[in-house]
Amino acid sequence: MxxxxxxxxxxxxxxxxxxxxxxxxxxxxxxxxxxxxxxxxxxxxxxxxxxxxxxxxxxxxxxxxxxxxxxxxxxxxxxxxxxxxxxxxxxxxxxxxxxxxxxxxxxxxxxxxxPEAARDPKQAEALAPLSLCDLIMHSDNESNHDIVRAIAWYLAFDPQRPPMDWDVLDVDYREEVRSLSMNNSARYGQLREWGCYLGFTWTFSFSKAKNAQLIPDPTEHLRLRLPRLFTKGNVVRPFGDVLAALAGQCGVFEGGRFRRENENAHRSTPLEGRSLTRASAHAWLRLQEEGLVELSHASDADAMLLPEEEDIQRYSQVRWLGEVRG
Missing domain, CATH: 1.10.10 (Arc Repressor Mutant, subunit A)
Structure with missing residues (x-):
């Protein structure tokens, strides 16, 4: 199960x-x-x-x-x-x-x-999305990797034009959802519930008469994970190194295990060069707007490509502006 x-x-x-x-x-x-x-x-x-x-x-x-x-x-x-x-x-x-x-x-x-923090009542609840995410994605927990592959697959959609709801997925993406073992609305419901709780998605409804639309957006998860990606605050790191560390910690992101599995199974299209998905790009740019990170580009460094509207933003460095937890 x-x-x-x-x-x-x-x-x-x-x-x-x-x-x-x-x-x-x-x-x-x-x-x-x-x-x-x-x-x-x-x-x-x-x-x-x-x-x-x-x-x-x-x-x-x-x-x-x-x-x-x-x-x-x-x-x-x-x-x-x-x-x-x-x-x-x-x-x-x-x-x-x-x-x-x-x-x-x-x-x-x-x-x-x-981890000790996950057993401490004073810290554990705030860290619970990360703690549960790490457990679900652990290499020894293969029975739960089906829902992780589904989350990784959904993050590849454009957050401005995602599938409207389960009915759309079941018709327009039937082959992909079946290969993900998401063969009924109950499992889509689990994708929605866990995707939102873990900080990878959120829901939006145009009206009470319509089903809520699931939006791929990992901003909340990234916000929680920033302290694990930076051992020191206010230090510039190569953006590519940070993204590689992120993929290693959480395999639903670009270059991560579950993203690669979906690409190999032809459920997701491989990204070209050093590009990010629109969902990931919007998340990093949103965190910059909030003042949590600072993205920059050094002319002699390899840049990551972040699609934004009709433009492509190029960044090679990132600085986290938060505080390192003791």
């Missing part, structure tokens, strides 16, 4: 598990207690398990729903609780699978392999 194939595992539920264990004694709890705290008996099931049309429904829940239709009233309450617990149990299971948690007997705990 994976985040892509289990629609229960939206970021808010994973964060609920994470927040609880951040503050639990020894960062551990019995799985039974954790699941009962996060899904207390008696909460209305509809509030937690309703899905949009076309979303996947785990086989276990399908069976429970069929049985419930013919079950006597005396058994209904037990069945409702079982379905509720099934949802949170699947979330905990995927937290273990991605490496956020470790299970020991009947207990679960935060993984000892997490």
């Amino acid at each position: 994976s985040l892509f194939s289990v629609p229960d595992t939206v970021p808010s539920r994973v964060l609920a598990v994470y927040r609880y264990l951040l503050r639990a004694k020894g960062h551990r709890e019995s799985r039974e207690t954790l699941e009962r705290v996060l899904m207390p008996e008696g909460l209305p099931l509809a509030n937690f398990t309703s899905k949009k049309e076309g979303q996947e429904q785990p086989e276990a829940e399908q069976g429970l729903r069929t049985e419930a239709e013919s079950a006597p009233a005396s058994a209904l309450a037990a069945g409702e609780e079982s379905k509720q617990r099934g949802m949170i149990s699947r979330v905990v299971r995927e937290c273990v699978s991605m490496g956020l948690l470790v299970q020991e007997g009947d207990e679960v705990m935060l993984s000892p392999g997490l």
Whole structure:
């Protein structure tokens, strides 16, 4: 299973598990207690398990729903609780699978392999998008690389002219979405939920009557990752070196593992020369407008090419204007 194939595992539920264990004694709890705290008996099931049309429904829940239709009233309450617990149990299971948690007997705990900051309640929540992103993209976590390849693929779209919604993707890009295992709206929903939470996309709606449009824009993710790309503040670095480090840390960007996999599978078009996608270019230029970075070009240096509207901006150097975290 994976985040892509289990629609229960939206970021808010994973964060609920994470927040609880951040503050639990020894960062551990019995799985039974954790699941009962996060899904207390008696909460209305509809509030937690309703899905949009076309979303996947785990086989276990399908069976429970069929049985419930013919079950006597005396058994209904037990069945409702079982379905509720099934949802949170699947979330905990995927937290273990991605490496956020470790299970020991009947207990679960935060993984000892997490960085110290990711286990510190004072820092962990602010860093959670990066911490979860690193876990999902880790080389040992191949079961979740399907959703990462989908994010990398979506970042190749022009942020000013992206696909309108799932209906457009399913018609105009059917071959690509099928090769990404994104074969229904539920998985598109996971791309939307995780892409936005991790800072790679955001949604925009022209009106309440229309579906929200997913915009490829990694600005928020870049903003969080800047301190990891610069060991010192206010120091000029070659832009190409920074982008290479970014690709190594987060393989959805140009030159990164998942971007290359999509190119090799002919899902994404290889970039020419030292060009960036429009989504990446707009993100760097936006961070410069915000005063977080300073882009410049030395005439004797190799420049990266950032498409902007009908023009191409050339930059060979970047300076981060923030503060290095201690």
